Amino acid sequence: xxxxxxxxxxxxxxxxxxxxxxxxxxxxxxxxxxxxxxxxxxxxxxxxxxxxxxxxxxxxxxxxxxxxxxxxxxxxxxxxxxxxxxxxxxxxxxxxxxxxxxxxxxxxxxxxxxxxxxxxxxxxxxxxxxxxxxxxxxxxxxxxxxxxxxxxxxxxxxxxxxxxxxxxxxxxxxxxxxxxxxxxxxxxxxxxxxxxxxxxxxxxxxxxxxxxxxxxxxxxxxxxxxxxxxxxxxxxxxxxxxxxxxxxxxxxxxxxxxxxxxxxxxxxxxxxxxxxxxxxxxxxxxxxxxxxxxxxxxxxxxxxxxxxxxxxxxxxxxxxxxxxxxxxxxxxxxxxxxxxxxxxxxxxxxxxxxxxxxxxxxxxxxxxxxxxxxxxxxxxxxxxxxxxxxxxxxxxxxxxxxxxxxxxxxxxxxxxxxxxxxxxxxxxxxxxxxxxxxxxxxxxxxxxxxxxxxxxxxxxxxxxxxxxxxxxxxxxxxxxxxxxxxxxxxxxxxxxxxxxxxxxxxxxxxxxxx
Amino acid sequence: xxxxxxxxxxxxxxxxxxxxxxxxxxxxxxxxxxxxxxxxxxxxxxxxxxxxxxxxxxxxxxxxxxxxxxxxxxxxxxxxxxxxxxxxxxxxxxxxxxxxxxxxxxxxxxxxxxxxxxxxxxxxxxxxxxxxxxxxxxxxxxxxxxxxxxxxxxxxxxxxxxxxxxxxxxxxxxxxxxxxxxxxxxxxxxxxxxxxxxxxxxxxxxxxxxxxxxxxxxxxxxxxxxxxxxxxxxxxxxxxxxxxxxxxxxxxxxxxxxxxxxxxxxxxxxxxxxxxxxxxxxxxxxxxxxxxxxxxxxxxxxxxxxxxxxxxxxxxxxxxxxxxxxxxxxxxxxxxxxxxxxxxxxxxxxxxxxxxxxxxx
Ligand SMILES: Nc1ncnc2c1ncn2[C@@H]1O[C@H](COP(=O)(O)OP(=O)(O)OP(=O)(O)O)[C@@H](O)[C@H]1O
Ligand SMILES: [Mg+2]
Numbered sequence: 001x002x003x004x005x006x007x008x009x010x011x012x013x014x015x016x017x018x019x020x021x022x023x024x025x026x027x028x029x030x031x032x033x034x035x036x037x038x039x040x041x042x043x044x045x046x047x048x049x050x051x052x053x054x055x056x057x058x059x060x061x062x063x064x065x066x067x068x069x070x071x072x073x074x075x076x077x078x079x080x081x082x083x084x085x086x087x088x089x090x091x092x093x094x095x096x097x098x099x100x101x102x103x104x105x106x107x108x109x110x111x112x113x114x115x116x117x118x119x120x121x122x123x124x125x126x127x128x129x130x131x132x133x134x135x136x137x138x139x140x141x142x143x144x145x146x147x148x149x150x151x152x153x154x155x156x157x158x159x160x161x162x163x164x165x166x167x168x169x170x171x172x173x174x175x176x177x178x179x180x181x182x183x184x185x186x187x188x189x190x191x192x193x194x195x196x197x198x199x200x201x202x203x204x205x206x207x208x209x210x211x212x213x214x215x216x217x218x219x220x221x222x223x224x225x226x227x228x229x230x231x232x233x234x235x236x237x238x239x240x241x242x243x244x245x246x247x248x249x250x251x252x253x254x255x256x257x258x259x260x261x262x263x264x265x266x267x268x269x270x271x272x273x274x275x276x277x278x279x280x281x282x283x284x285x286x287x288x289x290x291x292x293x294x295x296x297x298x299x300x301x302x303x304x305x306x307x308x309x310x311x312x313x314x315x316x317x318x319x320x321x322x323x324x325x326x327x328x329x330x331x332x333x334x335x336x337x338x339x340x341x342x343x344x345x346x347x348x349x350x351x352x353x354x355x356x357x358x359x360x361x362x363x364x365x366x367x368x369x370x371x372x373x374x375x376x377x378x379x380x381x382x383x384x385x386x387x388x389x390x391x392x393x394x395x396x397x398x399x400x401x402x403x404x405x406x407x408x409x410x411x412x413x414x415x416x417x418x419x420x421x422x423x424x425x426x427x428x429x430x431x432x433x434x435x436x437x438x439x440x441x442x443x444x445x446x447x448x449x450x451x452x453x454x455x456x457x458x459x460x461x462x463x464x465x466x467x468x469x470x471x472x473x474x475x476x477x478x479x480x481x482x483x484x485x486x487x488x489x490x491x492x493x494x495x496x497x498x499x500x501x502x503x504x505x506x507x508x509x510x511x512x513x514x
Numbered sequence: 515x516x517x518x519x520x521x522x523x524x525x526x527x528x529x530x531x532x533x534x535x536x537x538x539x540x541x542x543x544x545x546x547x548x549x550x551x552x553x554x555x556x557x558x559x560x561x562x563x564x565x566x567x568x569x570x571x572x573x574x575x576x577x578x579x580x581x582x583x584x585x586x587x588x589x590x591x592x593x594x595x596x597x598x599x600x601x602x603x604x605x606x607x608x609x610x611x612x613x614x615x616x617x618x619x620x621x622x623x624x625x626x627x628x629x630x631x632x633x634x635x636x637x638x639x640x641x642x643x644x645x646x647x648x649x650x651x652x653x654x655x656x657x658x659x660x661x662x663x664x665x666x667x668x669x670x671x672x673x674x675x676x677x678x679x680x681x682x683x684x685x686x687x688x689x690x691x692x693x694x695x696x697x698x699x700x701x702x703x704x705x706x707x708x709x710x711x712x713x714x715x716x717x718x719x720x721x722x723x724x725x726x727x728x729x730x731x732x733x734x735x736x737x738x739x740x741x742x743x744x745x746x747x748x749x750x751x752x753x754x755x756x757x758x759x760x761x762x763x764x765x766x767x768x769x770x771x772x773x774x775x776x777x778x779x780x781x782x783x784x785x786x787x788x789x790x791x792x793x794x795x796x797x798x799x800x801x802x803x804x805x806x807x808x809x810x811x812x813x814x815x816x817x818x819x820x821x822x823x824x825x826x827x828x829x830x831x832x833x834x835x836x837x838x839x840x841x842x843x844x845x846x847x848x849x850x851x852x853x854x855x856x857x858x859x860x861x862x863x864x865x866x867x868x869x870x871x872x873x874x875x
Contacts, residue, residue, distance in 0.1 A: 307744060328746030337744070345744040348737035359734060359745030363727040373725050 002066040004030040004193055005051070005162065010060030012046050016394065016402055020046040022217040024060070028162070028195060031188055035204040035225065036197045038214030038237055039434040040406025041392035044197050045087060047214070048164045052084040053077040083155025084164040087405050087432070088343060089147050091154075093140040097133050098122040101154045125153045129183045143294050145176040152183070163187065164195045167405070169203055170432045173293050173460050181207050199406070199434045201230040213237050238436045246442050249450060251470045254283030257454035258304075258322075258423050263313035265299050273299040275479040276313070279514040281423065281454040286445065288469025288487060289458040292499050296478035297458045298340060301427045304456075305337040306330035307345070317423055331360050334422030338412055338429045340458070346412040347400045354382025354396035357415045389414040390440070406433040417444055424448060427458045442468060462492055473514070474498040481505065485513040526804070530811075532797070536839045543839075547832055554826035561821030562814055568821060570703025574775055576806070576813035577705075580712040581767035582791030583798065583805040584719045588760040590800045591723065593736040594647065596757050598658035599764035600788025601665030602639045606632040606768025608669045611779040614690030614772070615677065624693040629711075629769055636765025637758045639665065644754030654757070662788070673779050687779040696774040706774035712806065715763055719802040722759075732756055764788060790816075 005028040012021040020043040028034045036044050049055040051062065053071040062069055064080060071077050077084070091100045098118040107117035122135040131149040139147060148168055155163055165184075169177045184194050184207060198204060204211050205225060212222040213236045220236050234242040258281040265274040274296050281287045291297055302308040304315060306327040315322040317333045325333075339345040347356050358367050358378050366377055382396025391410045393403055400408055409432055416424065426445065430438040445468060449455055459465050465472060466487060474482040474495060482498040482505045484490040497503040541555050548554040562572040582599050589596040613628035643661055646652035677687035696706035723729040734742040735752045743749050771783050794812050798804035819833040 305744070326746065326748065327744055328748070331746050339744065345740050348734055348741045351734060351737045355730070355734065359741065359747070362730050368727045371726065373727055373730055375725065 002063070003027040004065060006063040007047070007051065008061045008063065010047065010050060010062075011058045012043070012050060012055060013058045014402070016398060018394065018402070020217055021050070021057070024214075024217070024219050026212060026219060027222075028193060029210075030193055031191055032209040033184060033188055033194045033196060033207055035208035035211040036195060036214065037199070037201070037204060037211060037233065039436055040410070040432075041404040042214040042237075042434075043217040044214055045166055045404065048084060048166060048195065048197065051077070052082055052164060054084075078158050078160070081159060081161035082164070083158060083160025083162070085148065085151040085155060085166060085168060087166045087170075089144075089151055091139045091147060091150060094138060096136055096138050097142065097146075097150050098135040100139060100150055101125070101157050103154070105158060121157065122153065125156055129153070129156065129186050130179065131183050132179070144171045145173065145293070148172070148180075149183075160192070162193045162195070164197075166197045167199070167432055168196070169198055169200060174462060175292065177203070199432065199438070201233055201435065204233065205230060215239060234435050237434065242435050242439055246446065246467045248446055248468070252284045252450075252452075253470075254452055256280045257283050258315065258317055258456065260304075260315045261313055263300075263303065263315055263323075264311045265296075265303050265308065266311045267299075273478050274303065275477075277478075277480055278511075279473060279480065279483075281456050283422075283452045283454050284449055285470040286449055286455040286457050286468055288465035288472040289456065289475060290462060290465045290472055290495050290499060291475035293460050295475045295499075297427070297475055299478075300475070301337070301340070301425055301456075301458055304330075304425055305335065305339075328360075331419070334420075335425065336360070336416040336419045336421035336423075337425045338416045338427055340427035340431070342409055342412050342431075347408055349401040350399055352382070352397050352399050353386065353391070353393055353403070353411055354379045356400050356411050357382050357385050357396070357418075360415065360419060385411075385414040385418060389417075390437070406437060409433050410437060413441055413444070417448065421448075421453055424453055424455045425458075426455060428460060429457070430459075430461070430464060462495060466490070466492070466495070471513070476501045476504075480510070480514070483510045483513045526807075532843045536843050539839050540835075543832060543835060544828060548826060548828050550826065554822055554828045557825045558818040558822035560818075561825070562817040566700075566702045568817065570700065570705055571820070572810075572814055572817040573700075573703070573705050573709070575816055576809045577708050577712045577770055577774075578767045578787055579790060579794050579809035579813050580806050581715060581763050581770065582788055583794030583809050584715055584791075584802060585760045585763035585767070585788075586791040586795040587798070587800045587802055587805060588719060588723070588732070588756055588763070590795055591736045592732045592752060592756040593739070594644075594654055594753060594757060596640070596643060596654045596658050596760065597789065597792075598640055598643055598661055598757065598761060599767075599791050600784060600786065601658070601662035602636040602761045602764035603768040603771070603784050603788045604662075604665045604669045605635045605639055606765025607772040607783045608672060608768070608779060609635045609765075610694075610769035611677070611687060611690065611772045612672075614694030615687060615779075617694070618691055619693065621693040624691065625696065625773070628694050628773060629766065632765045632769040633762045636761035636763070636768075638761070639765070640761025641754060641758040644757030647757070648750035648753040669783075670781070673781065677779050685781045689778045690773065694773060695777055696770070698774075704775050706770070708770040708774045711766060711770070715766065716802055716806055719763070719805075723802060728752075728755070764791070 007024060007026040010021050010024040011019065013019050024047055026047060038044050046055060050057045051071065053073045053076050062071060069080065071080065101122050102118045106113040107121065108114060119135045122133065126133050131153055133146055133149050133153065134142060139150070148171065152163065168180060172180060187194055196208060208225045210222055211225050211228065211233060213220040213233060215237060261278045263274055263277040267273050277300065279287070289297055299308065303310050304322060306325050306329065310323040317335060320333055322330060322333060322335070358381065361367055362373065367374055379396055385391065386393055386396055389410050391414065392407050400411060403411070413429060430441050433441065445455060457465065457468060469487040472484045472487045472490060472495070473480050476499060481501070482503065544551045544555050562568050582603065585599045610628040610632040613631050617624065617627065639661065643654050643657040646657050647654045673687060674685055678685050679688055696708055698704060698706050723732065731742065731747045731752045734745070734747060735749050739749055767787065772779055776783070790812070794805060794809050797808035797812065822828050823830050823833050
């Protein structure tokens with residue numbers, strides 16, 4: 001019997017000369033969960049875009065259900081039962097969840113869209129697969145995890161039999177990831193097939209039946225997941241041994257760098273997002289912030305980085321007030337910031353890599369001399385960072401748009417690490433980057449810590465917070481509900497109880513450790 | 515690197531292709547509406563080259579188009595859809611005219627003063643919608659269109675009630691003092707030293723955009739305003755300064771019209787030239803170095819259309835249709851982008867053979 005999908009000898013050469021897929025053979029069986037892994041820029045997204053008709057292969061054949069097919073466009077792919085949820089979502093922000101789900105396949109009533117019916121369809125799909133959404137809320141008002149569920153439901157409404165998920169868990173909390181996995185299993189029970197791209201090998205082990213590993217545009221092999229270990233997969237991906245355990249020298253805590261007192265932020269909508277937050281971050285330590293996403297971490301980071309005003313309270317860096325200044329002033333005080341969403345704040349897609357690496361310093365020498373931009377120097381600087389941070393790009397003059405998702409993240413990390421910060425605010429610093437690069441970023445964070453930089457680390461990845469941090473605070477509903485002075489001594493379960501608001505420490509007790 | 519240069523050429527070829535396609539369509543339309551389509555179309559295609567004064571008209575128009583094209587290019591690169599050029603052009607024409615009429619001084623000084631006054635008023639007339647946008651979030655399309663209407667009213671008012679001599683039969687001012695006229699440099703044409711401003715302006719804009727920190731801030735604001743803000747760029751300042759600086763070039767176009775072409779203040783000095791700058795800039799993909807090229811192209815087209823209208827049975831309406839076709843094709847560049855992709859895919863197939871993965875050509 002032939003496979004459900006068979007991609008044979010697929011090559012893809014992008015116009016800028018990057019060979020993203022090189023004679024790739026890839027096959028998927030009906031009803032399986034197939035993981036696709038590989039380093040940033042290995043060509044995973046490209047391969048899936050080809051299957052989904054978004055990119056034309058330069059060479060190669062696609063066979064679907066035993067027949068040779070030419071998939072010319074996403075519409076064509078959808079007609080053949082292939083649906084894809086992208087790394088970057090493609091929903092209409094001002095439409096409601098139900099409107100987005102039925103978009104293009106609207107239930108009609110005398111030529112008009114029957115919205116009640118759309119709501120019903122949404123509720124029914126949502127219940128059937130256990131993917132919770134608020135059918136009547138607009139997209140721009142719902143959190144990112146729910147947007148992703150909307151994308152999946154939309155593909156299902158369109159009749160997808162094969163569902164491609166491009167790094168779905170990169171934006172999810174552990175809780176949401178578990179729910180997603182439950183839904184994926186339900187899908188395959190109903191005979192659907194799922195292709196799942198991820199950088200987290202734990203997830204590969206947990207969910208997939210088989211795993212295909214890509215490196216440098218080629219397929220290194222396809223394994224039965226049950227027979228492969230995480231280290232083995234990692235080695236295949238990177239081509240060398242990867243150390244997934246962080247090796248951290250003991251903390252050498254210096255003086256206070258960041259001092260936050262009673263920080264409160266009330267959003268324009270009137271919601272209280274931060275409630276009397278107080279804590280210190282010391283030189284040479286990493287303070288981890290744990291919490292389910294949406295409990296004020298984003299606001300905390302953005303208030304400190306000068307992107308949002310504080311309603312009241314104080315925050316000082318080396319004794320100088322940080323609040324309600326422009327981002328430039330904040331940066332000049334020695335703060336650098338890796339934003340959680342690279343596409344919103346982190347990069348300008350149409351500017352080139354070099355330009356993206358100097359946005360915080362372009363106006364200073366040596367980037368500007370005598371009033372003129374040192375174009376050559378900026379390009380050299382960009383090329384230097386490309387080498388230093390192993391960013392996969394031909395050179396610094398290519399637009400960031402042409403980089404893979406993980407390499408865009410590396411551009412951001414490279415810029416923020418290279419500015420010699422006193423305080424580094426790192427929000428989801430390894431989101432969407434591969435194991436090798438994650439290892440690299442972790443090493444860099446430890447290196448900065450050893451150099452005496454104060455680091456505030458916010459991550460939805462509990463493992464990351466626990467293995468890197470010296471101290472951990474837990475945020476729940478805009479407040480700090482727990483502090484753990486020794487990150488080594490806390491368990492995942494205990495943190496979880498605080499994150500879900502089941503436990504809470506006494507503020508007076510916490511004070512000594514914040 | 516070689517690949518990139520090739521891409522640049524392709525962009526250029528694409529712009530030319532867009533125009534050629536439009537010309538072909540124009541000819542097909544001419545076939546239907548003219549009894550002598552060949553002659554009419556020849557007048558259109560070759561007309562501007564047949565006589566010195568026609569050649570002059572083409573170049574004069576191209577100077578104006580270059581300047582307004584640069585004005586539009588600046589604001590578009592910062593992703594501000596400011597349409598203020600038309601009003602700024604009127605005010606530039608008016609203010610340089612006032613200096614030309616009411617002051618007396620040595621030639622070089624007089625011209626300089628008139629130009630500086632025009633530039634200043636263009637700057638200020640751009641600053642208004644810029645500040646409104648930056649600090650009050652007023653939509654720049656709406657505010658600039660309203661400001662255009664105001665500028666044109668001011669122009670007409672001052673021209674009719676102050677500048678027009680009582681004895682004049684129609685609404686024009688007196689000729690400016692000779693010291694305030696731009697020297698003509700090609701006999702039998704109205705091509706003046708303004709051509710040097712236009713050339714200099716191209717380099718100034720290019721330099722400003724690519725070689726100064728302000729230009730960097732401008733381009734980043736246009737590429738992703740949140741990124742620019744996060745990185746520490748004062749995006750409000752970028753917005754209002756860009757709109758103000760853009761005004762300088764539009765006003766210079768106006769000064770060129772009154773001090774170089776008409777030598778006095780006339781009614782309806784522009785008739786939408788400020789908006790033609792949009793076509794010029796879009797054709798040049800908002801690249802300042804390409805703007806003189808596309809301005810010459812588009813100026814030629816307009817000059818030819820003018821001649822066809824006057825020398826054949828083709829009406830003004832058709833002329834407008836041809837111009838509309840070009841604008842349509844420019845906005846529908848997707849078609850050509852598609853062609854380009856097809857070509858790349860074919861060439862890519864050849865390159866792929868024997869290439870290593872991740873290799874870069
Ligand atoms: N539109 C594009 N134009 C040119 N090159 C591109 C384009 N998209 C991707 N590339 C290049 O193709 C290669 C593969 O990219 P792809 O997005 O498929 O990687 P990926 O495996 O999905 O990586 P990641 O894990 O970082 O998302 C990269 O080197 C990238 O720079
Ligand atoms: Mg990808």
